[in-house]
Amino acid sequence: VAALAERGVPALGVDHSAVAQRLCRHHRTPMVRRDVFGPLPGEGTWGHVLLVDGNIGIGGDPLHLLLRATRLLRPGGSVLAETDAVPDVLWRGTVRVRTAAGTGAPLPWAYAGADALDRLGATLGLRRTACYRGDRSFVELTASGPVSEPGAAAAG
Numbered sequence: 476v477a478a479l480a481e482r483g484v485p486a487l488g489v490d491h492s493a494v495a496q497r498l499c500r501h502h503r504t505p506m507v508r509r510d511v512f513g514p515l516p517g518e519g520t521w522g523h524v525l526l527v528d529g530n531i532g533i534g535g536d537p538l539h540l541l542l543r544a545t546r547l548l549r550p551g552g553s554v555l556a557e558t559d560a561v562p563d564v565l566w567r568g569t570v571r572v573r574t575a576a577g578t579g580a581p582l583p584w585a586y587a588g589a590d591a592l593d594r595l596g597a598t599l600g601l602r603r604t605a606c607y608r609g610d611r612s613f614v615e616l617t618a619s620g621p622v623s624e625p626g627a628a629a630a631g
Contacts (some may be wrong), residue, residue: 477504489515512543521547526556531592535567535583538595545599545618553604553617554596558589560612565591589614 476499479486488499488506499506509515511533524544531537544554565588569581587595589612593603596616605615 476506477502480504487516511540515547518547520549522549522552524548524552524554526554528557529584529586531556531558532570532584532586535569535585537565537567537585537587537592538598541592541596541601541616542599545601548618550618553615554601555613555615556592558592558612558614559586560588560608562588562590562608562612564588565595588612592616 476486476488480503486505488495488504489509489511490496490499490506491508491510493508496506496508498504507515524547526533526540526544531540533540541554545552548554564586567583567585570584571581572579589603589606589608592614593616596603599618601616601618603614604617605613607613
């Protein structure tokens with residue numbers, strides 16, 4: 476978010492962590508300390524949602540997170556997600572965060588490759604518009620119109 480703001484790109488960080496909030500304040504970076512699944516400013520008007528540093532794993536259900544992200548977007552907006560290096564991988568389970576202070580409680584987490592996210596996004600009406608594979612891998616999924624619920628039948 477800081478890098479985008481430095482380039483003049485409007486951006487808003489969303490994190491429930493007090494540490495992230497302190498870092499953003501220190502760098503004068505716009506952010507809200509909230510749960511990504513709760514109410515957020517400008518829902519339905521965002522141009523992009525950026526999910527990096529493993530954040531596709533939040534909540535342990537990438538499909539649910541993609542659905543939430545798409546509800547933040549305006550039509551034509553996109554989700555830019557960092558992916559696992561293995562394109563087809565989709566893993567869900569629990570993890571524990573370990574720090575010098577100790578090990579945290581188990582929390583639901585997931586990771587997914589670009590092809591797996593492409594398939595999940597397609598169930599929401601998202602289409603892959605870009606993909607990058609390198610030291611870090613990313614996929615862009617674009618919403619062409621209103622997002623449909625997973626498994627919803629199309630009217631014909």
